[in-house]
Amino acid sequence: MGLLRKIRATGRVAEPAPPRPQGDVPERARELGGSVQVRCVDAGSCNGCEIEIAAAFNPVYDAERYGARLVASPRHADVALVTGPVTRNMAEPLRRTVAAMGEPRLVVAVGDCAINCGEFAGGYGVEGAVSDVVPIDLQVPGCPPEPAEIIAALRRVTGR
Amino acid sequence: MNAVGYTAVAGQIVAVTAGAPLLTGWMRQVRARLEGRAGAGVLQPWRDARKLLRKEPITPAGTGPAFRAAPALLVATTVVTAALVPLLSTDTPVSGHADLIVVVSLIALGTLALALAGLDTGTAFGGMGASREMTVAALVEPTILLSVFALSIPAGTTNIPAIVTGAVDEPARLASPAGLLAVAALAVAVLAETGRIPVDNPSTHLELTMIHEAMVLEYAGPDLALVELGAQMRLTLLLGLLSSLFVPWGIATTGSWAALAVALVLLAAKLVLLGAVLAAAEVFWAKVRLFRVPELLAGSFLLALLAVTASYFLTGAS
Helix, strand or coil: CHHHHHHHHHCCCCCCCCCCCCCCCCHHHHHHCCCEEEEEEECCCCCHHHHHHHHHCCCCCCHHHHCEEECCCHHHCCEEEEECCEEHHHHHHHHHHHHHCCCCCEEEEECHHHHHCHHHCCCCCEEECHHHHCCCCEEECCCCCCHHHHHHHHHHHHCC | CHHHHHHHHHHHHHHHHHHHHHHHHHHHHHHHHHCCCCCCCCCHHHHHHHHHHHCCCCCCCCCCHHHHHHHHHHHHHHHHHHHHCCCCECCCCCHHHCEHHHHHHHHHHHHHHHHHHHHHCCCHHHHHHHHHHHHHHHHHHHHHHHHHHHHHHHHCCCEHHHHHHHHHHCCHHHHCHHHHHHHHHHHHHHHHHCCCCCCCCCCCCCHHHCCHHHHCCCCCHHHHHHHHHHHHHHHHHHHHHHHHHHCCCCCECCCCHHHHHHHHHHHHHHHHHHHHHHHHHHHHCCCCCHHHHHHHHHHHHHHHHHHHHHHHHHHCCC
């Protein structure tokens, strides 16, 4: 009963949807038609970006209302959200994850590390940026990027 | 008369097939609103299915016929069951074949096909999911059988349309202790069979806690669309069966067009209500640990056994 009272007192916590983000929709994303399944790949991140991705799917930002949903298998996924500089040990798993996804598939590099290795550039365990390992379609810059920016990138893919 | 019967069968199949994604979308929407979220909309499962049908089909290396046949078999068994079970009308051309044991076997066949597909992928999670699904199924199928037997004793038959017709004529059968015990047992069995909380979490991302999802991790594209549609149809069908057995009012017992139209509207209303109640209940419940699932299911089996016993001694004496 305490939970019921809490639900009634809290009401809706999702913030009103911001206007649709500017920028061109990637060509391959047009076929998806408002439904995008997302698989996160941590290729060596400090987990700052993971916290922001988790926040993007919480009740306040609610990325699910735009048709994006996190899934447990790359076979189910249309979009790979890759975070962090790609470490030597994660380069092959990342290639295999992207290869396991069915076409049409998109790769989104989230965070400065994923785009240009950021703080970790030149480290002995770093293979390179995400674009050195797999072709990428979208970038979300920031260290870490805000949940609103991650959602803006996902909305460009879902088109909602 | 015959035209109405065939229309009723076609209507049941179309209602379950087209209504299943809508019911799932409705349940997700109710859940989202209770959690303070905006929700993706009732039509989202249809958008997911449309997208999956457009995607590239993938057959993982090393998989065999069991993996390829399972999605079609799952949907086919559910369609046949939807034609048999009296969701709209008890007076259909196939109602003579709608035996309880046939219906439960068809549901079990779909479960078995998916478990074999999980084993066929050869991955650790596929095998783990299949073994867990079989553990749950071994406890759930007898419970479904026994709880409906409690209703079939007063009716004197295991034919489901006959049981439903009898209950419409004599509502006292449902208000008896046996009927109440049976509805509790069948409700728990339906939750377990369709992989809902507290037995399984349909939206989990943690492979170690998965049951149903672990078996379908390797499916992609159109095959995944079929597997998801099959799972959604089974939920719709079993909730429909539950409402047909215990809230049978409104189901057409004669071959008239007006009764059929009323039955269709009432079926939709019952499913929307049941779906909302289930989604709201899931917000309040947590998934139980896997090792406690057999305790929960054994409890529901015991309720079903008590229902049959009570039904035999209380109504069989007369």
